[in-house]
Amino acid sequence: MWIWLGLSALALIGELASGTFYLLLVALGLAAGGIAAWLNAGLEWQLVACGVVLLLGLLVLRKTRVLKKREVNSSRNADVNLDIGQTVMVEAWSDSGTARVWYRGAHWQAQLAKGCAPQAGEHIITELRGSILVLTPNSVGST
CATH class of the missing domain: 2.40.50.140 (Nucleic acid-binding proteins)
Known part of the structure; x- marks a missing residue:
């Protein structure tokens, strides 16, 4: 159980350093594996819990379009190109x-x-x- 939660904490630290949502999903999945271990589930069920939570989180992020890359037309955007508006x-x-x-x-x-x-x-x-x-x-x- 502690291995799962330790890996989850490392993934959370990595998430804070990178700023992506992917490592947050990995941390949640690892935490779910740790909870399954705490409930004395077998290793296969721990892995299933980790995978299911990770995939459900990814599905939620895709449905809410959080992961969609914001395309910026730099040729017309004054926030990107400081010459615009001069x-x-x-x-x-x-x-x-x-x-x-x-x-x-x-x-x-x-x-x-x-x-x-x-x-x-x-x-x-x-x-x-x-x-x-x-x-x-x-x-x-x-x-």
Whole structure:
């Protein structure tokens, strides 16, 4: 019984270090095996209790979508890309809807966002496509 509970404690320590839910499920399964050992169940029933609790926990986590990875579009997310929301000045747009802008001490290739009219003035970075800044006009700062 103490081996089961000791392994469960080690799994809980590992869970605290890693931050995943998988080791928590392993700890719960090992604890269930320890409880089965405390109830004087045979080794096979201890293993069954461990496996059943672990699998039921995994099923619950999958049904509640806790384990679903949150996909983040980094090209448009200001929490991921600090350039989103910054302003740049556009001198003039080319016929193809592109421009060269000065941003962070260098010249960058810029592209006008879809549905926006090309106009000179202050623009906001709304997306990054590789090294190309996608811009929308800043209605407050435009001239």
